[in-house]
Amino acid sequence: MVTLSETRIVNRYRVQPNHANNYESLHGGNLMKWMDEVGAMAAMRLAGESCVTAGVTELDFQRPVPIGEIARIEAYVYDDGRTSVRVRIRAWREDPRSGESALTTEAAFTFVAIGEDGSPIEVPDLAVETDEERRLREEARDAED
Numbered sequence: 001m002v003t004l005s006e007t008r009i010v011n012r013y014r015v016q017p018n019h020a021n022n023y024e025s026l027h028g029g030n031l032m033k034w035m036d037e038v039g040a041m042a043a044m045r046l047a048g049e050s051c052v053t054a055g056v057t058e059l060d061f062q063r064p065v066p067i068g069e070i071a072r073i074e075a076y077v078y079d080d081g082r083t084s085v086r087v088r089i090r091a092w093r094e095d096p097r098s099g100e101s102a103l104t105t106e107a108a109f110t111f112v113a114i115g116e117d118g119s120p121i122e123v124p125d126l127a128v129e130t131d132e133e134r135r136l137r138e139e140a141r142d143a144e145d
Contacts, residue, residue, distance in 0.1 A: 001126070002124060003126075003128070004077060005130070007076050007077040008042065009038050012070050013071045013073070014068075015068065015069055017067055020067050025064035026066075034071060034091075036109065039075045041075070047123045049115065051114065052114055054110045054112045058108065060106060060107070062106075065104055069093050073090070074091075075089040078136065080126045084112045084123070086110055087109045089108070091104050
C-alpha cells in the first residue's frame with residue numbers, strides 16, 4: 001500500500017514577468033495550472049496510473065506572489081474512493097534569498113484514475129500509518145468544512 005507521505009509532492013516555480021497579471025504578481029490562472037499539475041503527480045503516486053482533474057473545491061487566493069518570488073506548491077493525497085482520490089494542495093510565496101514564506105492559496109482537488117482507454121479504473125487504498133500522516137489527513141478534511 002502507498003502511504004500518504006509517499007504521495008507528497010513539493011515543487012517550486014520562479015514567478016517571471018510572463019506569469020504576471022497587470023499588478024505585477026502571479027496570474028491566478030498560472031497558479032491554478034501549477035497546482036493542478038502538482039496535484040496530479042500526487043494522485044498518480046497513489047493510483048499508479050494517469051489521473052485527470054474531476055473537481056476543485058474552495059480555491060482561495062489569500063495573497064499575491066510578486067514577480068521574482070517563488071511559488072512553492074505542496075500536494076498530498078488524503079482520501080481515496082473507488083476510482084478517485086482527494087488531494088490537498090497549498091501554495092506559498094517564498095523569498096528566494098531568505099526563504100521566508102507565507103501561505104497564499106489552498107484547495108482540495110479530486111482526480112480520477114484512468115486506464116489506457118480513458119475509462120475510470122480503481123485506485124488502491126491509501127495507507128495512513130504515522131501520527132504525522134493522521135494529522136495531515138485531519139487538517140485536509142477540516143479544511144473542507
